[in-house]
Structures are given as structure tokens and as C-alpha cells.
Amino acid sequence: MTISITRRAPAALGGSGSILMRQRRDHARLDTMMNRWLAGGADEELDVLWQDIVRMVFSHAFAEETVLWPVLRRVAPHGEELTGRVEEEHQAISDLVARVEKSPDDPRRAEWIQQAFTLIRQDIRDEEDELLPHLRDAFSDRRLRRIGAAWETVRATAPTRPHPGVPRRPPGNAVRGVPLSVLDRLRDLAPVSGPVARRASLVAFIAAGGAGVIFRVVRATRRHGRD
Numbered sequence: 001m002t003i004s005i006t007r008r009a010p011a012a013l014g015g016s017g018s019i020l021m022r023q024r025r026d027h028a029r030l031d032t033m034m035n036r037w038l039a040g041g042a043d044e045e046l047d048v049l050w051q052d053i054v055r056m057v058f059s060h061a062f063a064e065e066t067v068l069w070p071v072l073r074r075v076a077p078h079g080e081e082l083t084g085r086v087e088e089e090h091q092a093i094s095d096l097v098a099r100v101e102k103s104p105d106d107p108r109r110a111e112w113i114q115q116a117f118t119l120i121r122q123d124i125r126d127e128e129d130e131l132l133p134h135l136r137d138a139f140s141d142r143r144l145r146r147i148g149a150a151w152e153t154v155r156a157t158a159p160t161r162p163h164p165g166v167p168r169r170p171p172g173n174a175v176r177g178v179p180l181s182v183l184d185r186l187r188d189l190a191p192v193s194g195p196v197a198r199r200a201s202l203v204a205f206i207a208a209g210g211a212g213v214i215f216r217v218v219r220a221t222r223r224h225g226r227d
């Protein structure tokens with residue numbers, strides 16, 4: 001029987017740098033942000049908060065699909081079924097958020113955002129209660145910290161917006177997702193004024209570095225999964 005990671009002591013989850021603690025911290029941060037959005041406020045403030053939530057959700061999920069779920073499929077009984085379920089959740093969140101982003105003036109926008117929050121909360125529960133405990137069972141603390149570092153590295157260069165047409169599994173998600181990550185991060189930078197050349201070189205740096213990092217991590221994850 002799996003034990004949820006939600007209330008376990010950090011030491012039992014491999015310490016602060018482990019993938020389990022990194023996931024739990026992100027989930028808690030997301031939960032706080034969603035509650036703040038639901039509490040209401042000025043339109044402008046809620047828009048900024050919504051964009052922060054979107055950036056966090058999609059970079060977090062991309063790194064899961066790239067680093068975590070391939071490993072989990074190798075070590076967990078029914079790993080295919082478990083990861084298939086969260087990939088469906090990620091797809092549904094992506095579809096819904098893409099709809100919100102495409103229709104900023106639709107009167108159903110707030111309703112769609114709340115539906116997205118319900119799906120995100122379901123995804124968090126499935127991960128903490130059912131998927132992530134398998135990583136605890138399968139790996140040493142040291143390995144959990146290495147997986148945590150790989151996940152964090154991919155997250156730092158992952159797409160930050162919904163892309164419902166991108167495959168949910170590597171290598172297809174990395175092949176299609178990395179160039180989109182560049183565009184997303186360019187859009188994230190848009191409000192910042194500055195010389196165009198400087199911004200372009202930053203984007204080129206992210207593109208080159210991000211692609212290299214993601215493909216290296218995908219390769220390493222495959223190799224380690226066979227240890």
C-alpha cells in the first residue's frame with residue numbers, strides 16, 4: 001500500500017532537495033495562489049496572479065512529463081496506467097487554460113478558471129497520494145535528490161504556457177516544447193522594456209541552453225531508469 005507524501009516528515013522524503021519535497025512545496029505554493037485568486041480583488045491584481053499560476057503550472061507539469069513519469073513507468077506497478085491518468089489531467093488543464101487565454105472577454109472566463117483550479121487540485125492529490133509515493137519506495141534519498149535536481153533544471157527552461165497540441169511524452173514533448181518555451185519566455189519578457197538586441201540574445205541563449213539541457217536530462221533519465 002502506498003503512503004501519501006502529504007504529511008510525511010521531510011527527512012522521510014529524502015530531505016529538502018528531493019523531488020518529493022520540491023513537488024510538495026510547489027503544490028503548496030499553487031494552492032495558496034489559487035486561494036488568493038478565489039478570494040477576489042482588483043481585476044489587474046487577479047490577472048497578474050492568474051499569469052503567475054499559469055507559468056508555474058505549465059513549467060511544473062512539463063518537467064514532470066519529461067523527467068518524472070518516464071522513471072515512474074519503469075519502477076511502479078501499473079505505472080503506465082497511473083501516469084496515463086495524470087497526463088490526461090494535464091491535457092484537460094492545458095485545453096481549459098488555452099480556452100481562457102484565447103477568450104479574455106468571455107463571460108465564462110471566471111468559471112473556466114475555477115474549473116482549471118479543480119483539475120489542478122485533483123492532479124495534486126493524485127500525485128501526492130498515488131504516484132509520488134512509488135518514487136519513495138523505489139529510490140534512495142540520494143537518488144531522490146538527483147531526480148529533484150534534474151526536474152528543477154528542466155523546469156527552469158520549460159514552456160510556461162498551455163500548448164494542447166504538444167505530445168505529453170518524451171521525446172515528442174521536448175522536440176515540440178523546447179522551441180515553444182522560447183516563444184513563451186519571450187512573451188513573459190514582453191512587458192520589460194530594453195534594447196531589442198539584448199532581449200534577442202537572451203532568448204537565443206535560453207533556446208540553445210534549454211534544448212541542450214532538456215535533451216541531456218531526457219537521455220540521462222532513460223539511462224538511470226535502466227540501472
Ligand SMILES: [Fe+2]
Nearest residue numbers: 023060064127
Ligand atoms: Fe506536481
Ligand SMILES: [Fe+2]
Nearest residue numbers: 061064086123
Ligand atoms: Fe501534475
